Ligand code: HEM
């Protein structure tokens with residue numbers, strides 16, 4: 287990472303730049319899955335402590351996003367999608383991003399430990415370290431399997447929410463982890479198909495860059511199959527009721543259809559990757575809805 291390739295900072299950073307460092311648009315779904323994990327956990331938690339736990343997930347995820355941008359500033363400068371972020375655009379120096387990310391990481395983990403328990407705090411610390419060290423620093427620049435393994439970081443929040451309430455981890459939160467873990471490849475590779483030129487220019491070995499479009503399409507479909515099984519499993523396993531089960535079958539069915547369309551088609555220059563964009567958008571709505579259905583099921587049964 288050579289800061290020399292970045293423009294020198296001219297405009298002083300303001301709170302909006304610090305907010306942008308936390309990747310708020312991506313993190314709202316991460317926080318939502320954490321909230322759902324907390325809401326379906328048995329036993330309940332005092333609302334103030336529950337709110338604090340969710341705040342800690344949000345701050346920890348934001349800290350991870352800031353450290354990711356601190357480390358990748360010169361890569362972000364090479365991609366259209368990311369060149370306007372505070373560091374590549376020269377609105378903030380790297381040192382500030384590093385201090386902000388490290389400070390917020392410690393704060394979120396310690397507050398989580400004090401407010402709830404140290405298992406939840408420990409898993410939060412692992413997710414931050416996993417995203418920053420395992421994914422961002424180690425795997426992302428090296429292998430097209432980066433998001434398969436590194437994506438685990440984004441799957442921890444339901445476990446954290448659950449552990450904040452119960453102090454342990456059991457079958458349902460483990461399944462929720464698995465759903466997000468298996469969801470991540472179709473989510474990301476759908477987008478990677480149409481931004482692959484950007485990734486190639488930045489030297490990031492994302493799957494469509496390294497293995498080509500056809501393989502990526504097949505992999506999207508292949509990962510959707512176990513994801514579908516994991517998403518439906520809580521009902522037959524007796525971990526959720528019919529409200530969740532029927533919702534999961536319908537929502538996952540539509541995901542399978544979209545993934546099959548993307549998986550077995552060939553794009554043409556004039557179709558602007560519409561099915562891929564639709565799958566990406568659906569992947570996000572899907573996760574909101576399926577986790578929302580789990581909470582609704584919990585409240586209704
Ligand atoms: C390593 C795994 C992942 C990768 C590489 C990845 C990558 C991306 C990228 C490149 C975008 C484009 C938008 C942007 O730059 O802000 C995006 C959007 C998004 N991702 Fe992911 N993602 C991953 C995992 C996750 C997880 C685990 C979640 C939540 C549970 C998530 C939720 C979202 C959401 C909500 C958006 C839409 C943001 C918006 O509305 O602008 N992603 N993702």
Ligand SMILES: CC(C)=CCC/C(C)=C/CC/C(C)=C/COP(=O)(O)OP(=O)(O)O
Pocket residue numbers: 309312316343346347350351354358368410413414417426439440442443
């Ligand atoms: C609780 C906790 C610490 C959660 C961690 C959250 C987490 C790992 C989310 C993963 C989603 C994410 C920001 C992917 C971006 O990938 P990228 O960095 O390759 O995307 P970019 O190219 O936009 O920088």
